[in-house]
Amino acid sequence: MRASDADRDRVAAILREHTAQGRITMDEFNERLEQLYKSRTYGELARLTADLPDVDLRQAPAKVSQSPERRGGMHPGMKAAWGAWATASGINWVIWLIVSITAEHVVYPWPLWVMGPWGVILLISTVFGGPPPKKYR
Template structure:
């Protein structure tokens, strides 16, 4: 019987899992992947994994899904982006302050602290006391 694209995708996922577990090398993975996309029948697909143990991808996906909420809370992309923007703006302001101070020949008032201070305090409070989870609409 002829295999579908979905069948090939499932076999590719199995091959990725075996590569991640160290059963096959990256070179073997690439060779098998090349053969995978040339395969037309179920028999050809079965040959690609015949020397490998069965992998229950559904169980693995469930385990990943259970870990995802905790990981998402700790690594909320919006909070990382906010801290990144704060760091970038603060750095640029301090560079401008340094250039102006050096070019004027005297140390001028450190005004960048008024840019980074309140913004940083708000971010710190949000990070420590906030739930760090993206808003759902």
């Protein structure tokens, strides 16, 4: 009997689960996946998992990832942006301090022009930004 795309997708999910549990290696997974998408019948699909225990994907533990807002934290991308801002600001202030010390007088605080606009944009994005985009598989 001919297998459908949904049947192949179901077997691919089973193979992924077995790979995640360490029953088959990534090389075996890739080989079986290649054979999977060449398969046309239920018999060919069954041969791909014949040496593996049955997996009921409905009973598999759900991997629920809470959104960053519900975890009480900030979106990882926003954390990275703030980290980049802090690093660049710190480097600019160190350069300004070295120049001020070697010039023997206080130089105009030009790092404010670097960190000010960037910081304002980050602050607005942090306060008024929406939730992170959803990832689709």
